[in-house]
Amino acid sequence: MQALNEPLLDNLPTHERVYRALRDTVMDGALAPGEALTLRGIAEQLSVSMTPAREAVRRLVAERALEMTGSGRIFVPNPGVEQLEDLFQARLLLEPELARRAAASSDKTLRKRLSQIDLSIDENMKSGDPVGYIRNNTQFHRALYQAASAPALLALVESIWLQTAPVMRRVYGRLGTRELADYHEAALAALAVRDAEALAQAIEADVAQGRDLIRQSQG
Amino acid sequence: MQALNEPLLDNLPTHERVYRALRDTVMDGALAPGEALTLRGIAEQLSVSMTPAREAVRRLVAERALEMTGSGRIFVPNPGVEQLEDLFQARLLLEPELARRAAASSDKTLRKRLSQIDLSIDENMKSGDPVGYIRNNTQFHRALYQAASAPALLALVESIWLQTAPVMRRVYGRLGTRELADYHEAALAALAVRDAEALAQAIEADVAQGRDLIRQSQG
DNA sequence: TTTGTTGTTTTGTGATCACAAATAATGATG
DNA sequence: CATCATTATTTGTGATCACAAAACAACAAA
Numbered sequence: 098m099q100a101l102n103e104p105l106l107d108n109l110p111t112h113e114r115v116y117r118a119l120r121d122t123v124m125d126g127a128l129a130p131g132e133a134l135t136l137r138g139i140a141e142q143l144s145v146s147m148t149p150a151r152e153a154v155r156r157l158v159a160e161r162a163l164e165m166t167g168s169g170r171i172f173v174p175n176p177g178v179e180q181l182e183d184l185f186q187a188r189l190l191l192e193p194e195l196a197r198r199a200a201a202s203s204d205k206t207l208r209k210r211l212s213q214i215d216l217s218i219d220e221n222m223k224s225g226d227p228v229g230y231i232r233n234n235t236q237f238h239r240a241l242y243q244a245a246s247a248p249a250l251l252a253l254v255e256s257i258w259l260q261t262a263p264v265m266r267r268v269y270g271r272l273g274t275r276e277l278a279d280y281h282e283a284a285l286a287a288l289a290v291r292d293a294e295a296l297a298q299a300i301e302a303d304v305a306q307g308r309d310l311i312r313q314s315q316g
Numbered sequence: 317m318q319a320l321n322e323p324l325l326d327n328l329p330t331h332e333r334v335y336r337a338l339r340d341t342v343m344d345g346a347l348a349p350g351e352a353l354t355l356r357g358i359a360e361q362l363s364v365s366m367t368p369a370r371e372a373v374r375r376l377v378a379e380r381a382l383e384m385t386g387s388g389r390i391f392v393p394n395p396g397v398e399q400l401e402d403l404f405q406a407r408l409l410l411e412p413e414l415a416r417r418a419a420a421s422s423d424k425t426l427r428k429r430l431s432q433i434d435l436s437i438d439e440n441m442k443s444g445d446p447v448g449y450i451r452n453n454t455q456f457h458r459a460l461y462q463a464a465s466a467p468a469l470l471a472l473v474e475s476i477w478l479q480t481a482p483v484m485r486r487v488y489g490r491l492g493t494r495e496l497a498d499y500h501e502a503a504l505a506a507l508a509v510r511d512a513e514a515l516a517q518a519i520e521a522d523v524a525q526g527r528d529l530i531r532q533s534q535g
Numbered sequence: 536t537t538t539g540t541t542g543t544t545t546t547g548t549g550a551t552c553a554c555a556a557a558t559a560a561t562g563a564t565g
Numbered sequence: 566c567a568t569c570a571t572t573a574t575t576t577g578t579g580a581t582c583a584c585a586a587a588a589c590a591a592c593a594a595a
Contacts, residue, residue, distance in 0.1 A: 110388075111579065112374075135546065146580045148367075151547080155331075155371050159378035161471070168587055169329075169547045183468045190469075194409060249402045249479075250409075252380070253472040260468075330549065354576065365550045370577080387557055388577045 112149035115139065116156055123162045123173065123259055126231045126266025130175035134163070162259035173263050178315070181264065184257050185308040191254050192238070192304055193297035196284070198245035200293035207244055208288055211237060215281045222277060227269035231262060237281060238300075241288075265307060268314045278306060331368035334358065335375055342381045342392065342478055345450045345485025349394035353382070381478035392482050397534070400483065403476050404527040410473050411457070411523055412516035415503070417464035419512035426463055427507055430456060434500045441496060446488035450481060456500060457519075460507075484526060487533045497525060 109117075119139065122128055140150040154171055157163040164172045176184065214237045221230035235258060242251050280303040287295035328336075338358065341347055359369040373390055376382040383391045395403065433456045440449035454477060461470050499522040506514035 110577090137546070147547085148579050148581090152371065152374050152578095155374050156378045159375045165547095170587085171547090180468070183466055186466065187468045187472070190409070190413060247402055247405065249399070249406045249476065253406065253475070256472070257468065329547090356576070366577085367549050367551090371548095384577095385557095389557085390577090 112152040116153035195242040196300040331371040335372035415519040
């Protein structure tokens with residue numbers, strides 16, 4: 098008898114490890130929009146050869162977490178105003194819907210998990226830690242939407258997060274995280290009484306706040 | 317003086333050519349759900365080495381056009397009933413919205429193009445050509461949604477099409493294409509009078525028909 | 536300073552190969 | 566005939582390398 102499907106991080110293929118490392122970095126907003134990357138640089142930093150680095154990058158480009166020029170140069174995306182509007186419209190369409198569906202199947206375990214994450218978010222806001230804030234905020238939304246049991250929709254949303262994370266990081270760096278309204282508490286309250294519509298509205302307000310911050314910062 | 321940005325298909329990198337060839341094959345429903353592929357097979361068939369084949373496959377896996385087992389075996393996805401429901405729910409959420417937005421900015425050129433495609437679709441239906449039907453039907457929806465100027469949303473939808481195409485092909489193969497209702501004419505009529513809501517309803521009916529066909533066939 | 540040119544370096548691409556894991560085929564055993 | 570162990574084959578993975586194109590730097594001319 099052996100443990101099955103244990104995702105031991107050492108047994109993972111190299112390209113998968115590179116992929117996860119890079120993806121997390123982008124998702125956390127740790128890379129600046131427009132920043133350039135090289136296969137050799139990535140490979141060296143993770144002590145692997147170019148081949149798995151190339152595969153990981155190709156995958157992330159497909160998910161729009163990275164961009165490539167026609168000549169193969171690798172960049173962190175730096176979406177323009179109109180593209181950001183497009184991305185946030187997609188979020189506003191998808192995320193309230195996911196929240197609505199999550200409301201039905203949420204249980205106490207989830208609510209506890211979410212409020213724990215929300216505590217971390219509060220700390221990040223007060224201490225002014227943009228990367229930590231982004232990471233925990235993403236965790237909050239992801240944990241909530243996973244309860245919607247709509248993996249296809251969730252995958253679409255994750256792809257959008259990857260595209261907006263670097264700019265959000267820049268915005269938080271400029272404007273700070275201290276004055277953000279906390280719609281997560283409203284979301285938790287709605288979840289506690291299973292008010293799907295109130296939950297959807299809280300999520301919409303949360304996303305819209307992000308959009309407005311961006312508009313304010315560079316729109 | 318030279319032509320700029322001419323996407324000469326011969327100048328494209330090898331991995332890009334492999335990617336497009338494979339993607340089109342999946343999108344047309346030319347591959348059976350669950351069918352197995354190998355890197356060496358793909359490479360040999362296109363007279364390239366394994367490296368670009370690997371990159372193309374990695375990219376298509378990221379777009380969910382192909383699947384890989386934990387050990388790296390490559391398959392055409394064969395989504396179960398629940399996953400198909402999930403995918404069609406996403407289509408029902410996204411496509412009417414895209415149609416709604418397309419209605420505003422549609423012009424005569426687009427309508428002409430769409431009605432031409434619709435003619436081809438009619439032919440495919442009568443002659444019972446599933447692959448041709450899928451290809452033209454995809455063209456119709458894509459051309460319409462491109463007018464919505466929401467590339468992020470469109471990319472999400474394309475990813476879903478890739479996942480449903482193989483099963484749709486199987487369904488059409490079983491049930492035939494002759495008895496399909498043609499909601500495209502209703503869509504064109506709505507487009508001519510710029511009735512965004514009627515257009516959205518026609519598209520919804522079209523997508524719902526696909527979902528019901530699947531339910532009927534294997535649900 | 537600006538512009539154009541030349542030479543150098545950086546960088547992605549594609550092919551090849553050894554290797555290990557997974558799969559398939561074979562044969563032994565009940 | 567079914568089941569399990571063993572062998573042979575298939576298959577993805579990761580490293581390495583030569584190559585060409587792109588980006589960069591240095592320098593000359595206006």
